[in-house]
Amino acid sequence: MGVKERKQREKQARTDQIQAAAKEIFLQKGYAATTMEDIASRVELSVATIYSYFKNKGELYASLNLITLKFLEEQIEMVYRDETLGVEGKIIGFKDAMYKTFLYEPLILKNILHLQVVNAFAEISDDLIEKINDMTRRTLRMMAAVLQQGASQGIFCGGHVMADTDILWSTFTGLLLWEESKKRINPARDYFKTTLDRAFDLLLLGLQKKCNPEK
Amino acid sequence: MGVKERKQREKQARTDQIQAAAKEIFLQKGYAATTMEDIASRVELSVATIYSYFKNKGELYASLNLITLKFLEEQIEMVYRDETLGVEGKIIGFKDAMYKTFLYEPLILKNILHLQVVNAFAEISDDLIEKINDMTRRTLRMMAAVLQQGASQGIFCGGHVMADTDILWSTFTGLLLWEESKKRINPARDYFKTTLDRAFDLLLLGLQKKCNPEK
Amino acid sequence: MGVKERKQREKQARTDQIQAAAKEIFLQKGYAATTMEDIASRVELSVATIYSYFKNKGELYASLNLITLKFLEEQIEMVYRDETLGVEGKIIGFKDAMYKTFLYEPLILKNILHLQVVNAFAEISDDLIEKINDMTRRTLRMMAAVLQQGASQGIFCGGHVMADTDILWSTFTGLLLWEESKKRINPARDYFKTTLDRAFDLLLLGLQKKCNPEK
Amino acid sequence: MGVKERKQREKQARTDQIQAAAKEIFLQKGYAATTMEDIASRVELSVATIYSYFKNKGELYASLNLITLKFLEEQIEMVYRDETLGVEGKIIGFKDAMYKTFLYEPLILKNILHLQVVNAFAEISDDLIEKINDMTRRTLRMMAAVLQQGASQGIFCGGHVMADTDILWSTFTGLLLWEESKKRINPARDYFKTTLDRAFDLLLLGLQKKCNPEK
DNA sequence: CATGAATGAGGATTCATTCAT
DNA sequence: CATGAATGAATCCTCATTCAT
Numbered sequence: 011m012g013v014k015e016r017k018q019r020e021k022q023a024r025t026d027q028i029q030a031a032a033k034e035i036f037l038q039k040g041y042a043a044t045t046m047e048d049i050a051s052r053v054e055l056s057v058a059t060i061y062s063y064f065k066n067k068g069e070l071y072a073s074l075n076l077i078t079l080k081f082l083e084e085q086i087e088m089v090y091r092d093e094t095l096g097v098e099g100k101i102i103g104f105k106d107a108m109y110k111t112f113l114y115e116p117l118i119l120k121n122i123l124h125l126q127v128v129n130a131f132a133e134i135s136d137d138l139i140e141k142i143n144d145m146t147r148r149t150l151r152m153m154a155a156v157l158q159q160g161a162s163q164g165i166f167c168g169g170h171v172m173a174d175t176d177i178l179w180s181t182f183t184g185l186l187l188w189e190e191s192k193k194r195i196n197p198a199r200d201y202f203k204t205t206l207d208r209a210f211d212l213l214l215l216g217l218q219k220k221c222n223p224e225k
Numbered sequence: 226m227g228v229k230e231r232k233q234r235e236k237q238a239r240t241d242q243i244q245a246a247a248k249e250i251f252l253q254k255g256y257a258a259t260t261m262e263d264i265a266s267r268v269e270l271s272v273a274t275i276y277s278y279f280k281n282k283g284e285l286y287a288s289l290n291l292i293t294l295k296f297l298e299e300q301i302e303m304v305y306r307d308e309t310l311g312v313e314g315k316i317i318g319f320k321d322a323m324y325k326t327f328l329y330e331p332l333i334l335k336n337i338l339h340l341q342v343v344n345a346f347a348e349i350s351d352d353l354i355e356k357i358n359d360m361t362r363r364t365l366r367m368m369a370a371v372l373q374q375g376a377s378q379g380i381f382c383g384g385h386v387m388a389d390t391d392i393l394w395s396t397f398t399g400l401l402l403w404e405e406s407k408k409r410i411n412p413a414r415d416y417f418k419t420t421l422d423r424a425f426d427l428l429l430l431g432l433q434k435k436c437n438p439e440k
Numbered sequence: 441m442g443v444k445e446r447k448q449r450e451k452q453a454r455t456d457q458i459q460a461a462a463k464e465i466f467l468q469k470g471y472a473a474t475t476m477e478d479i480a481s482r483v484e485l486s487v488a489t490i491y492s493y494f495k496n497k498g499e500l501y502a503s504l505n506l507i508t509l510k511f512l513e514e515q516i517e518m519v520y521r522d523e524t525l526g527v528e529g530k531i532i533g534f535k536d537a538m539y540k541t542f543l544y545e546p547l548i549l550k551n552i553l554h555l556q557v558v559n560a561f562a563e564i565s566d567d568l569i570e571k572i573n574d575m576t577r578r579t580l581r582m583m584a585a586v587l588q589q590g591a592s593q594g595i596f597c598g599g600h601v602m603a604d605t606d607i608l609w610s611t612f613t614g615l616l617l618w619e620e621s622k623k624r625i626n627p628a629r630d631y632f633k634t635t636l637d638r639a640f641d642l643l644l645l646g647l648q649k650k651c652n653p654e655k
Numbered sequence: 656m657g658v659k660e661r662k663q664r665e666k667q668a669r670t671d672q673i674q675a676a677a678k679e680i681f682l683q684k685g686y687a688a689t690t691m692e693d694i695a696s697r698v699e700l701s702v703a704t705i706y707s708y709f710k711n712k713g714e715l716y717a718s719l720n721l722i723t724l725k726f727l728e729e730q731i732e733m734v735y736r737d738e739t740l741g742v743e744g745k746i747i748g749f750k751d752a753m754y755k756t757f758l759y760e761p762l763i764l765k766n767i768l769h770l771q772v773v774n775a776f777a778e779i780s781d782d783l784i785e786k787i788n789d790m791t792r793r794t795l796r797m798m799a800a801v802l803q804q805g806a807s808q809g810i811f812c813g814g815h816v817m818a819d820t821d822i823l824w825s826t827f828t829g830l831l832l833w834e835e836s837k838k839r840i841n842p843a844r845d846y847f848k849t850t851l852d853r854a855f856d857l858l859l860l861g862l863q864k865k866c867n868p869e870k
Numbered sequence: 871c872a873t874g875a876a877t878g879a880g881g882a883t884t885c886a887t888t889c890a891t
Numbered sequence: 892c893a894t895g896a897a898t899g900a901a902t903c904c905t906c907a908t909t910c911a912t
Contacts, residue, residue: 209395669896
């Protein structure tokens, strides 16, 4: 009876291996330029075998992304629901949640951003795109709620909730992508964490500024 | 007598048309997924004709990007050399320069960012990549110099020049890509300018904060 | 009125130039691999212009070959009709005729041999092939006649007229092609003439051998 | 258990089929004019399948030629090392070795000669050309050594070793190509063997001639 | 007359995907 | 279950050829 279970586990392990390989290569080469053969030879399986685990290239790609976005959403939600944190604490918490997601699955997160950025969409199912968009929306909504709260409490200067949400998110993604890009130019050290912290410090300081003659 | 000139102009016009079509499609689909046929049918020319204007797909792609990066560099340089501006003015000036470049050629700028982000690199000539990286480096160096100056003059809290440069750049690119991405979700209005202004306001406020026991 | 003539002459000159260029390039690259553009840029004309002189690539190619074969036929015929020569003299005369043709138009002669050898025929008109074959046949018939005469006169050991004709011709072409081939390996000196003379000396000696129990 | 072996054999069989088809078509049309589609449809496989057996057109072509040249070299070497043969015997032996190679693989041998003759070289890898040239050189060197020996022993009139080697080789190739060419004119009987024997008889007679006032 | 421009028809090569074993 | 083998459908690119100016 343990046999069935072992089989199950092995099957899952294979699936994981394939996804792990796919992750790296999709990130490195982009969706269109990645071949099934690339992935297959990385996991030392035949291409045909991969097709017995994933219906097609698009499905495989899809399978990678949702997991991570789910993780991100959960992290953000945990901060969002954390009653012990004040508004500023939550902003910083969000940053850490994003960073934690990055640590959890750096490659996939980048992939998602790429997806959001490059229209590999033509070849990706609408369904996946919709799911990704949904999750992103839900995640950002929580961040917006906190910013709104900050405005209500007079901590932040209000009236820019949507914009500020976008700014927080964009600063994170912008830095992530840019640091990755820089690594290609100079693959030395990686300052992502430091720079990200700094960016959120600056933004938070800006947000806390009193609401007077703004500009 | 004007015949030669007219021919010239027509030739240039065709070139422009092709580039315009290419720009859009490369942006929409990414480099690898864009076919010469896509471009050709958009301009209503045969593929072969495109090849008489551009040596190959890579050249065509290259031809698009360098122009815009050059434009950006020039805009940044103008701000950089503007003696009438203080440090804060220059930071805002940089933002406007970036935005101006975006207005000048929104599609290509996005393309460049994609290039920096997605490793379509495998298929793009090293030469082009090097040129793009060079220009980017030069541009960022000017921004760094101004931040340095701000620190020297005690306007900013120093010691983060590189990070802050990256933050300014990343915030811009992050927002640009994100706003584009959002447009796909909801193609309604476009808040890029507003959000960008806001982001730089926040960052500038953060930068001006006194230098005490920061974190 | 001289105008018309000049025009005529210029036209002819252009034709010649084009043929000269074509000759070299066809030889160098073979028929299929030679492009009209190759030829055009060598003569510094546009491709379209070439098309106003020659109906198409095949015609151009054809135009080259017949001239030379005609020349060869004439040379061979002169020897054939030369009453002052004995049989041996004519054999040597044939060799010299071939060599003279080679000197007259080395490139084209090689081209003809290539044509005979490589079936670029698929793309060449049957008409041309037929013409070439005709001329070759006529030429060889004259050589055969002389060998026959040698046999009748008891100078040669008879019964091998056809074979011997082929041998004379093949030795010539074989050497020509081989020497050319060698030049690609080692482009130093060119021993074609010497080797050709030697070959015909050997063959002639062989032919003159008495007719005993041969083999 | 024999499954693996059968698979192996089938794979080899396919490879052979492809090569056989390629051989004929390359010969018939020349390298440049032969399309992968030509070959594929002859073996009733898809073009893609051929690419799973051979990396590209050039490789396929290469795979054909080297085998045969190797065979030729071995045949020549066997004669060369045969201690029971005198100099004349070896010359005749060389001829037979060439002819044997022709019988072994008539199409490919012609292909090689074509390669040596037509500059399909532009499209063929330098590596292959070099290998072919090497083998040819080695083969000819053995023939030259025997001619040299003949001169040393006073059997031949010396001083023409290189030329005579070229003559032997060129006569063989010249006849081979010419007979093939004639077959196109008149595809009746094939006198190659007879003519080749005759040619070598003549040449050998010539070589044996005493060394007096030669010309 | 000469040509720049345009293109249809391939041709080499790749790749996602299927299927029999 | 894993895979080698096969392939249709692209995709990039080339080239002979035409035509309006």
